[in-house]
Amino acid sequence: MTLSNYSNEDKVLLAVDCIIFGFDKEELKILLIQRDFEPEKGKWSLIGGFLKKEENLDEAAIRVLHHLTGLNDIYMEQLYTFSKVDRDPADRALSVAYYALIDIKNHDSSLLKRESSKWFNLKDAPNLIFDHNRMVERSLARLQRKALSKPIGFELLPTKFTMRQLQKLYEAILEKKLDKRNFINKFNSLDILIKLDEKDMSSSKKGAYLFQFDEEKYNSKVEDGFSFKL
Amino acid sequence: MTLSNYSNEDKVLLAVDCIIFGFDKEELKILLIQRDFEPEKGKWSLIGGFLKKEENLDEAAIRVLHHLTGLNDIYMEQLYTFSKVDRDPADRALSVAYYALIDIKNHDSSLLKRESSKWFNLKDAPNLIFDHNRMVERSLARLQRKALSKPIGFELLPTKFTMRQLQKLYEAILEKKLDKRNFINKFNSLDILIKLDEKDMSSSKKGAYLFQFDEEKYNSKVEDGFSFKL
DNA sequence: TCAAAAGTGTTTGGTATACACCCATGC
DNA sequence: GCATGGGTGTATACCAAACACTTTTGA
Structure with a gap:
């Protein structure tokens, strides 16, 4: 059987960005990192990485989360794919947003590894790079809806x-x-x-x-x- | 300012596939086409196409829908991004699924253009290529949920x-x-x-x-x- | 005159909301 | 003995579900 190879089609970079929610006594929190590379070096950002050829998106999200935080076995869900043409000034890159729910207490120590990451109260999180603010908004909306119809709160x-x-x-x-x-x-x-x-x-x-x-x-x-x- | 160019990262093909719902008197229907190219030539499929460098996903979905059906001004929503590594046997390609709601009566004539496309009752639709069956299932679930909380039914x-x-x-x-x-x-x-x-x-x-x-x-x-x- | 679909209200049960007081304990 | 947070039940309002008969008119 002959397979077309779609060789005329454009290929794109596909990022995976994770909105990581935690909960501490009274406040919903998100974990952010300070970017240590250009563009937007030094600004606050979601953790992310690029999809590799040999993995699917869930695997990429798990890998990214594990690599940057040491966390395993986390509740995660794909949220939405963001595709504005100039969303990343460095190169055309789309981003598939995932949100994750973690128990801060249980996992806090693993996070210390990475000093450039920090928990923020959702309410007073800093401005984020690119379209990451929109990702956070959308993930909160999803979390609010989902928490009413699935027992996902316990993950936090x-x-x-x-x-x-x-x-x-x-x-x-x-x-x-x-x-x-x-x-x-x-x-x-x-x-x-x-x-x-x-x-x-x-x-x-x-x-x-x-x-x-x-x-x-x-x-x-x-x-x-x-x-x-x- | 120096921008990284992410040049070591993998790029992938990104398809956009559309689940097109219609309604005719009593039955919910979906519009399918018979593929006229390999792989899976002759099998039934959602309509789809590949994302181009200079457009975002919504634009790609609109383009694909317009090109294959002549339809404009259609209610559409991004559903989910499917990424299993071997989902398309020809090449690594992810697919962003969109679902669309159209008024069959109003648009029927435009659809006649394309004789290889056909409306099926959702219940007795044929088996579809790749992971398109899962896309349809998921879009129905979304439609069912969304129809209860947003007045999208009128689109049909x-x-x-x-x-x-x-x-x-x-x-x-x-x-x-x-x-x-x-x-x-x-x-x-x-x-x-x-x-x-x-x-x-x-x-x-x-x-x-x-x-x-x-x-x-x-x-x-x-x-x-x-x-x-x- | 009858067949076929259109149109119309009320009763009932269950769920959501509002609300206030006593308990156990460490200081 | 009192301040602090923990624990408990009921009355009411509202909304969802069940339910049956009359109307119109073309054939």
Whole structure:
């Protein structure tokens, strides 16, 4: 069989840029790095890299994330492909944006490797190069929508967390205050959390019960037609 | 200022493939073409083309759609970028999928140009080349979600339509029967349709009132915080 | 006069929201 | 003993779902 080789077609550079979200007590955060090469050296940027011939986009995103942060096994999702012709002044390059959710506490040490990277509160993040601001906006919109219909919030928390932490997390993601009792009632009715006997004593004298996401139970409920709706 | 030129990085072919949805009385349809070149010559496929250096992805999608169908001013949205390494056996090529919604009636004549293209009921569409089946699945899922939260359904209908047509459309998109009265009540409460004095006499003796989507009203309501929810 | 589609409201159940007080503990 | 955050239940409003009969008119 003869294959055309598409030899007349243009080829382009394809970058992968990662919006990395974290959560710390009260605030949604993003991890940024200071570029150490031109163009825009010294400015803040998402972490990124270029797709290689022998890998697919998910693999490239995983590689980029691992290489620059040491992180593994991270929740990631492809967001959108940005293609404005002059978006990168150095050369024609498109960029596929991915967003990632990580548990800051669990992974903080790996991040120290890289001193030019830094966590910012989403609200007071600096201006970013190229179209990276738009990428961040769009990823936040996606995260807000997705967090209401899939249990992805847990990716941003330690395995064990208090109801208060969980609530603060959703307040940070959705950018609005939630009612304590309604929030707990809602989550209880979903019936996908395990209440542990342990308490977290770090934030109050009384202590707060710790919970865990019961992923197995969630999965089996999904098979029976359940769907997470906050 | 010195710009790096990224000259060590791999470049790739980037295709744009379009899932074109139409609606005809009762059924959701997609427009497919029979490939007239290798690889997979003679098999059914989405319409597609390659991104050129001097255009962005939206422009490429518009160009591809226009070139192969003669259509202009079409609702389109970028869906996802598919990147499996061997997805195209001829050469490494990624594909950015777009989906488009068109009014079959209004545009049917332009499509006749191209005899190798054909409308299929979504349900009994043939097997497609490469990963195009997955693209169609994913675009349907997106359409189903989006149709509930944005008034994009109208893109698939003539300017003037009956409530019954509108209902059939949503039944086709959502793949489930809807209650006639609830459907009408819901749409009435949204208050974004104009009831015309004209009737459509083609489907009954009594005739059915025609309606139009009031886009201006919709837009101004959105500015006041309204959001379409079906 | 009858067949075929159009048009029209009300009841009911469930879910979302608003809301306030007691508990346990360390200081 | 009091200040701090933790934990709990109910009443109400609103929205979604179920549901059946009358109207029009061409054949």
